[in-house]
Amino acid sequence: MHIKTGLWLLLLVITLLTGCGGKQFTQTIFQKRTPYEAYVQNLETAKLHQTALGKTWMAAGEKALQDSLLVQLPYQETGYFKAEQPTAASVAFRARQGEMLEVLVTTRTKQNIRLFLDLFETASGRPRTATHVAAADTTGLQLRYQAESDQVYLLRLQPELLSNGSYTTTIEAKPSLGFPVSGLDSRAVQSFWGADRDNGSRRHEGVDIFAAKGTPAIASAKGVVSRVAETPRGGKVVWLTDVNNRQNLYYAHLEQQLVQPGQQVNPGDTLGLVGNTGNARSTPPHLHFGIYSFGQGAVDPYPFIYQNTQQPATLKIDEKHLGSWARIAGKNAVLRNSPEGKAETVAKLPKSTAVQVLAGTSSWYKVQLPNGLTGFLHKDNLETLTKPLQTKTVKTDAELTELPSLTAMPIAALKKHTSFTVLGLFEAFQLVELSDGTLGWLPQT
Known part of the structure; x- marks a missing residue:
């Protein structure tokens, strides 16, 4: 067929x-x-x-x-x-x-x-x-x-x-949560999870968000106020149960509490005002914010509230290469595990090595070698196949194969003296194009 x-x-x-x-x-x-x-x-x-x-x-x-x-x-x-x-x-x-x-x-x-x-x-x-x-x-x-x-x-x-x-x-x-202090973002966090407390006798189980006294501390999620209390360490505190995410949110060192136990709140509702009560009396006003996951205990709250303002890098490669064959332009190009100049080396590729271009990101191409190995290649190391490396003829009858292997599936039978152009190389094979446009592999001669 x-x-x-x-x-x-x-x-x-x-x-x-x-x-x-x-x-x-x-x-x-x-x-x-x-x-x-x-x-x-x-x-x-x-x-x-x-x-x-x-x-x-x-x-x-x-x-x-x-x-x-x-x-x-x-x-x-x-x-x-x-x-x-x-x-x-x-x-x-x-x-x-x-x-x-x-x-x-x-x-x-x-x-x-x-x-x-x-x-x-x-x-x-x-x-x-x-x-x-x-x-x-x-x-x-x-x-x-x-x-x-x-x-x-x-x-x-x-x-x-x-x-x-x-x-x-x-x-x-x-x-995944709203920022717990009104008008601020994660840049206001100045003390992080795991920092020493009490001369190293314990670790900080939360983050400290510094703000002017009286700044509203707000609900980071929809939930139910489970506890309103005053403790020696936390001072005036509010506990909010985030039912949808099976976790409790902890607000401490408040100047004033403005909710009651059992009260239902929505994201952005004010729970209290930032202060320095409890063991924070000698520090500038701030909110201690903690998260306690059901069945897991205290977890680092920073990833829950961190807002990364960085944008994905602009695409700088030539999209015409995508889905096509190309080849290495210079000597010993480095194929890397990530699209970064300092990333781990996957392979070093000699000049004219043929690669398939799968995708592009920023100034890097994601490519695949004929043996299936993939990695990222900087755009300056790639060139098109527009100009053939050389033109040859088959010296004896041969088979064009779909992969650079002696056991690969043949795709065309070539008679002696058949003309072809060499577009790229890989190990002991050459990527060639016939006069009818068929691409395939032949052993190098």
């Missing part, structure tokens, strides 16, 4: 499965599945997971979970998905307990495509263990998730089969 005919038949079957009827079938039978898992089930029902494209798609999703590329938030990348080459994009990043992770994906396509967005908690070791925590699957992909622990998270983005189009993913960490 001709490959284009096969693709169209495959597309027809997928459309029937994931159209209105298929969607209802998924919703009623697989309600506890993620959208991604439901789609996989549909492919298996239609036996499409046994096709070459189906197998490649499934493998791409699994490979993305082992991605070791680590980025810092806020982060934004733009990439391109090609219908004939099923892939999945993923990045890993560190988040702290209490941060609200916000992910937005926008697309530029000629037709609507379905994308699967999945967030995982990961554990160290290889193979990497990934625990699914959140998902989305609309054309205006948006996902919010409050980090429950300090660890590495992984975000995977994968389109349904036979989808073309570019995407831009933006990941940011926002505060």
